[in-house]
Amino acid sequence: MKSSDPxxxxxxxxxxxxxxxxxxxxxxxxxxxxxSSHHAxxxxxxxxxxxxxxxxxxxxxxxxxSISVTMRxxxxxxxxxxxxxxxxxxxxxPNDIDQILYLANSPELPAAKLQTESALPYRPEKxxxxxxxxxxxxxxxxxxxxxxYTTSSCGICGKAxxxxxxxxxxPRRKNTFQIEAExxxxxxxxxxxxxxxFNQTGGIHGAALFNATGKLLAxxxxxxxxxxxxxxxxxxxxxxxxxxxxxLLLLSGRASFELLQKSLxxxxxxxxxxxxxxxLAVQVANDFDIALVGFLRDGHFNxxxxxxHILGHTSD
Numbered sequence: 001m002k003s004s005d006p007x008x009x010x011x012x013x014x015x016x017x018x019x020x021x022x023x024x025x026x027x028x029x030x031x032x033x034x035x036s037s038h039h040a041x042x043x044x045x046x047x048x049x050x051x052x053x054x055x056x057x058x059x060x061x062x063x064x065x066s067i068s069v070t071m072r073x074x075x076x077x078x079x080x081x082x083x084x085x086x087x088x089x090x091x092x093x094p095n096d097i098d099q100i101l102y103l104a105n106s107p108e109l110p111a112a113k114l115q116t117e118s119a120l121p122y123r124p125e126k127x128x129x130x131x132x133x134x135x136x137x138x139x140x141x142x143x144x145x146x147x148x149y150t151t152s153s154c155g156i157c158g159k160a161x162x163x164x165x166x167x168x169x170x171p172r173r174k175n176t177f178q179i180e181a182e183x184x185x186x187x188x189x190x191x192x193x194x195x196x197x198f199n200q201t202g203g204i205h206g207a208a209l210f211n212a213t214g215k216l217l218a219x220x221x222x223x224x225x226x227x228x229x230x231x232x233x234x235x236x237x238x239x240x241x242x243x244x245x246x247x248l249l250l251l252s253g254r255a256s257f258e259l260l261q262k263s264l265x266x267x268x269x270x271x272x273x274x275x276x277x278x279x280l281a282v283q284v285a286n287d288f289d290i291a292l293v294g295f296l297r298d299g300h301f302n303x304x305x306x307x308x309h310i311l312g313h314t315s316d
Contacts, residue, residue: 022074045201053130076231083234087262089168103128177269181312183214197221206252233266243267260284
């Protein structure tokens with residue numbers, strides 16, 4: 001896969017955000033302590049729209065369609081795009097992708113053959129990403145739109161959402177991942193220490209991958225929980241490291257159906273969250289053999305599925 005973004009470094013999974021200057025914004029505030037106040041500067045996490053366009057079809061009849069607009073924190077945009085397409089079942093192999101590029105850097109396509117539907121009325125540089133698939137990849141836009149509807153967190157039928165997952169999820173092997181409870185307790189602090197943007201702004205979600213010994217493998221941050229996970233899984237997908245069967249995904253917030261769906265598509269064996277899981281997230285964990293832990297903080301956690309995958313605790 002070719003890349004047209006010099007800031008995208010696949011080896012920087014644990015390094016600083018390559019677009020840190022775009023990811024934060026400083027504002028003047030009035031800081032109040034008790035009954036006294038003073039002027040100060042405060043760093044905010046940037047929230048900007050990112051439009052994702054998909055180019056596919058034969059070379060002499062390429063079609064380009066806008067398939068998603070999300071509010072995200074700039075940085076690792078190509079990981080985000082790849083992770084989104086992988087977790088929605090559009091691509092299954094990194095070789096399905098010919099190139100990812102910002103629209104401002106895209107070469108001219110044959111105008112007579114190009115069908116473009118854009119969801120944004122403007123073209124700010126680095127806020128529109130296009131993913132070019134190789135000509136051999138067949139895309140069902142009808143299925144993509146249906147999956148996006150049934151997997152959105154909008155309160156629709158859980159049964160329909162689970163059936164949609166059954167049709168697109170990759171084959172699963174027996175889950176053999178195990179981790180010590182004492183190691184599990186250490187992970188939230190390790191994630192927090194690696195969250196560069198959270199440490200600056202206090203207002204951003206984090207997602208991280210760990211192995212069974214508690215080694216931090218990769219971390220991503222974003223104002224959107226699902227974007228942080230897409231960036232994380234997308235980086236692993238582009239590096240050809242999926243499925244992630246020997247890994248644990250740690251979420252800085254709650255665990256929703258959408259995040260369990262993305263974990264399933266990435267082949268993750270265990271998901272742990274600092275917050276609570278939803279009922280449908282627990283159902284996904286049960287149905288697809290994913291170990292699931294919630295409320296991992298302050299020396300305690302709840303096991304919602306897969307107690308046998310966590311060692312070093314005893315049952316009453």
